[in-house]
Amino acid sequence: MTTKASARVCDTDVLIVGGGPVGLALALDLAYRGVDFLVVDASDGVVAHPKVSNVGPRSMELFRRWGLAGRIRAAGWPGDHPLDVAWVTAVGGHEIHRLRFGTADSRPLPSYTPEPEHACPQHWLAPLLAREVGVHGSGAGSPLRRRCRLDGFVQDDDGVTATATDLRDASRLTVRARYLVACDGASSPVRKATGVPAPDLYATRVFRNILFRAPGLRERLGARNALVYFLTQPPALRFPLRSIDGRELYRLTVGVDAGTAEEGGGGDPLAMVRSAIAFDTPLEVLSDNVWHLTHRIAGRFRLGRVLLAGDAAHTLSPSGGFGMNTGIVDAADLGWKLAAELAGWAGPRLLDAYDTERRPVAEHSLEEANVNLQRTMGRELPKEILLDSPEGERARAALAAAMERGGVRREFEAPDVHFGFRYDSPLIVRDGTGADDECWRTAAVPGARAPHAWLGEGVSTLDLFGRAFRLMCFTGQAPAGAPGPDGRASTAAEGALEDAFARRRVPLETFHCQNPAVGALYGSPYVLVRPDGHVAWRGARPPADPGALADTVRGGVT
Structure with missing residues (x-):
């Protein structure tokens, strides 16, 4: 029986249910914005069977914002290990086709991002994120509560009251929060409790992941090492065997x-x-481990003061590596919106735009991942490819040519999926200038991620975005007026926009960029970038009605 002495009560702004990568990413974003939060997670946080290995490039950009990209790159993956993908009859057997991606040390940095993807398996990533989240505690202790199971919750007009059990001593915890965010996985008890459906979009498939140690395999393979080996022994062995730590740990699917x-x-x-x-x-x-591959998208990502993120909102095939990374970008979209609500400057449509913006991204990622899965499932693998003979060589060459024609590289190099999505919501100002035909790589397109460009040694335009809206000015002149945060002055028109935001308590900073290459990349004299790094508005001149723009991008008039 639980005694009154064993019951505890705490208040927080945001209760995050689930301490996986997405829940911890949301915690990091809220901490970055000074928002009080509590994470409850029923597990002990130990990852005995790592399921995730690559942190995608957009996720790495967000971890850069939160101060963790360098630590992820230093977590342990060997810089000289090949990042190649190879199709083989068996590891160390006949090689059919290879995609060469160099190594973490040798590959060139892409022009479109300062933070390419990086191999960091879950048993390295999870404790790294947990340590960072844990340092944000107050006198009451860490905001990350492991071995703490959510038992139930009720919401009202002002917040959510949740009850939980500390599994270490069976004590009870009551949490009063302004918002609850479910990051509790594909089976999401929170989602089920809300009654939000998540129907199967494709047939469920069952797989085994066999984690094993092979201490001499890397040395034995030598130049034939790869990050991922796709096996070609149907029916069961047509899926990846993957290096997990770049040394001796591997996983066979x-x-x-x-x-x-x-x-x-x-x-x-x-x-x-x-x-x-x-x-x-x-x-x-x-x-x-046996696991079930499902393809689901929740019917709603928001139900009042309860929101869904990550696998609780959408599950998809791991083919392409979009799953965790889609969830981490969920966290970045949701974090600034929750911060705005709690700070009192959000309009009535701001939080609803989380569903409006993220649902199409989840749908597109799911379809892209399923295309990759079906390519693997449907590939014809003639028995002749196993032969150690001229006939076998011809069969393997024909299969390699078919793979090349079939676009296998897209599964492992898909920047358009990671970066190319554009939000279309009431928060985005469409300018009618043919943005649908523009590319995220070469323009600041409304709704899209603002482009990366180097401003100086090690400083990206992306480093300007995060804590506030940012007005990027590429006017090529020295305006007269009060100095801005970057040491330059603002024109009267820019000052009117700054004043409109200030009167609504919406944070805004102005940056005058005199670099013509960056200005050419952004393509407009004025670009307004949201706290999550997406373009909210652009124009040839400051807005004629700055108050209307401020109201639009914050979600309407309160």
Whole structure:
């Protein structure tokens, strides 16, 4: 029986349910904005079977904002390990096709981002994020409560009252929060409690992930090392065998849709791993997990003061690596909107725009990932590719040519998916200048992520965005007026916009850029960038009605 002495009560602005990568990313964004939060997570935080290995480039840009990109890159992935993807009859056997991506140390930096994707498996990433979230505690302790299970919640007009159990001592916790955000995974008890449906969009598939240690494999493979090996031994072995830590830890994915040994899905894990490697090498199976691949999008991402993010809002195939990264960008979109609501400057449509903006991105990512999955599932793999003969060489060459024609590279190099989405919501001002035909790489397009360009050694335009709206001015003149935050002065028209934002308590900073290359990239003399780094408005001159613009981008008139 729970005694009165064992019950605790706490207040917070945002209660985050779930301490995975998305929940912790939201916590980091809220901490960056000075918002009080509490994360409750039923697990102990130990990742014994890492499921996520690559942090995508847009996620890396956000971790740069939160001060963690450098630590992720230093987490342990060897800088000299190839990032290639290879299709093989077996690891160390016949190689059919290879996509070469260099190494973390040798690959060139893309022109469109300061933070390319990086391999950081979940058992490295999770504790790194948790440590950073934990330092934001007050006198009451860490805002991350592990082994704390949410039992239920009720919401009213002013907030959410949740009850939880500390699984270490069975004590009860009551949390009063202004908002609750569910980051509690694909099965999301919070989503189910709200009654929001998440129907299957495609058939569920069943897989096994076999985690194993092979301490001599990297050295034995030498120049044939890769980050990902796609096996070509159907039916079960047509999925990836992946290097997890770049040293001795690997994960083999096995298809088990029928769940029988005859079809390869029910075999002994050590035997499955041995059949995936062409030569004898020391092996140790560490774990063997069955998981269900679902394709779902919740019917609503917001129900009053309860919001869904990450897998609680959408689940998709890991093919392409969009899942966790879609969730982390959810957190970036939601964080500034919650901060605005709590600070009192949000309009009535701001928080509803979270669903409006993120749902199409989730839908597109799901479809792109499913195309990648179907490419792998539907690939014809003739038995001749296994032959060690001229006939086998011809069969492998023909298969490699078919892969190249089929666009296999898109699964592993898809910047348009990571960066190319554009928000279309009441918060975005469309200017009728043909933005639909413009590319995110070469213009500041309304609704799209503002482009990256180098302003100086190690300083990106992206480093200007985050805490406030940012008015980017590319006027090429020295305006007269009061000095702005960047040391330059503002014109009267710019001052009117700054005043309109200030009267509504909406944070705005102005930056005058005299770099003609950056101005040419952005393409408009004036570009207004939101706190999440997306373009809200652009114009050839300051807005004729600055108050109307301020009201639009903050979500309407209160």
